[in-house]
Amino acid sequence: MKLSSTGYLFKEGFKNIWNNRMMSLASVIVLVSCLIITGAAALISVNVRSLISQVGDDNEVTIYLKPELSDLESIKLGGELGKIGNIESYVFNSKDEVIKQYEKNLGEEIYESMQGDGNPFGNEYKIQLKDLSKYSETVEKINKLEGVDKVSDRSDIAGKLTKLNYFVTLVGSWVVLILAVVTLFIISNTIKMTMYSRRFEISIMKSVGATNAFVRIPFIIEAMMIGLISGLIASGAIIAMYSPVRDAASGIIGMIADTTLTVKQVWLPTLLTMSGIGMLIGLIGGFISITRYLNKEGGAIIGK
Amino acid sequence: MIHLENISKIYPNGNEALKKISLDIDQGEFVFIVGPSGAGKSTFLKLLIHEEKATFGKLTVNGRDLIKIKNRKVPYLRRTMGIVFQDFRLIDKMNVFDNVAFAMRAIGTPEKAIKKRVRYVLKLVGLEGTDKRRPNELSGGEQQRVALARALVNNPEIIIADEPTGNIDPERSYEIMKMLVAINRRGTTVIIVTHEHELVKEFGGRVIRIADGEITHDEFLPTKYQPERILNSQNSSAQNIPEKKHRVNAEAEEESPAEQNDNENENTAEEADTL
Secondary structure: OOHHHHHHHHHHHHHHHHHOHHHHHHHHHHHHHHHHHHHHHHHHHHHHHHHHHHHHHOOEEEEEEOOOOOHHHHHHHHHHHHHHOOEEEEEEEOHHHHHHOOHHHHOHHHHHHOOHHHOOOOOEEEEEEOOHHHHHHHHHHHHOOOOEEEEOOOHHHHHHHHHHHHHHHHHHHHHHHHHHHHHHHHHHHHHHHHHHHOHHHHHHHHHOOOOHHHHHHHHHHHHHHHHHHHHHHHHHHHHHHHHHHHHHHHHHOOHHHHHOOOHHHHHHHHHHHHHHHHHHHHHHHHHHHHHHHHHHOOOOOOOO | OEEEEEEEEEOOOOOEEEEEEEEEEOOOOEEEEEOOOOOOHHHHHHHHOOOOOOOEEEEEEOOEEOOOOOHHHHHHHHOOEEEEOOOOOOOOOOOHHHHHHHHHHOOOOOHHHHHHHHHHHHHHOOOOOOOOOOHHHOOHHHHHHHHHHHHHOOOOOEEEEEOOOOOOOHHHHHHHHHHHHHHHHOOOEEEEEOOOHHHHHHHOEEEEEEEOOEEEEEEEEOOOOOOOOEEOHHHOOOOOOOOOOEEOOHHHHHOOHHHHHHHHHHHHHHHHHHO
């Protein structure tokens, strides 16, 4: 293929999309649907991983003290904590500060009724561990201290999230794989139909000495453009839906807001990845179709 | 130019379309291939353009061994040929200019050269000023002239015409045949498959009859359109044929291919005047 043909071949590729606009539109619609599901699965997986990573990195442990423990006794207990070892730092929160965290959720009336003796919470310590691998033995030692009600156990959350991530990754991978095959099938069928409608032109091209590469390129460009357009639309839809879905999920599980990626962080990678995947699927699907066609029927010139 | 030696073609269904045929076609010859339907004429053309591969024998076209040729080399073989079909095979959605230009674009010719050459060839076949018209706005004869222009536009060494007058009225058939004769006079080998005996009698040249996959006749039929240049039987490789008379084009004999190429524009301009 000569360089001088490049412009012509690209023009032909774009013209094909328009000439077969109904088929192209149908392909774009199905591809967009597949890509949205694929992209959503991938984004959920990425966010779950981000959440797990942040939970895992967070080595803060809360020590809840018994409500009847006075402030003085609580401060004394702080001294005991320093002797346990494996504690990087600790911050004391009085029961008044703890109830204040729930002020908005409780409403003014209930909040007021829970002041002073009505406060059901006890004082608490937030501690940072030096070494997370010694988490269990450190917690055991803390539990033995007089006045400790309970210690927050985040290892359970991390375990559940790891399982969730495994599930999301597994299901996501299958979804992506199945949809990739479906999209490949759709795009190669579109190109097959385009080729069928243009088999006459192909036979003339072959009769005047066009190489297979020359015949292939407009179809591959067409398939890649369908893939690119689908990728752009699907990524646009995902980016548009991302924030509302994230906000809604944060409303249910508060920590999502702090631990998942923001739309600013995901929009560019989503756009680039999905457009790239769309084009790649187009390239592979188009190439498979046209090659199979050329090998099977592409040599016919004079007639059957 | 074209050499067939004991060529057989057996299709997968067992039909033996060609049976050990041998013949040579030299550069500049004007050849009719005649014979009844199913005789093997189309198979013969398909072998020449490598749409089909011979089952046995040796076949050389324009210096290329078509038995051993690699698939990726086939396009380059076809660039040395111009093919004209009975049903014109024009693309309806393209205008006349683009139908002809299509053949040049398919081999990667720059647009500037395409514009110049297409206009020239359209003038050559008497279709000057029809650039923007669509094939369905043209008569059958005009459509076949567009097809002829497309076959000619890449300056082929051989024109292969499969029933070129099959779909047009007798008057227009004569016009097309005269054009093919004019093209042949430039030194281009012309091979025409036809059923029309009247045209064969009128335009003459080398007439090869195929029947039941075998060559039954190979003779030279002199007419007013053909120069009287006859080769003796020693120069012919056609075997077991009663009369082996071959003609070579006078200009082709006197000039080297390179010289013919150089003089092409000049010659074709003269021929355009005669059409």
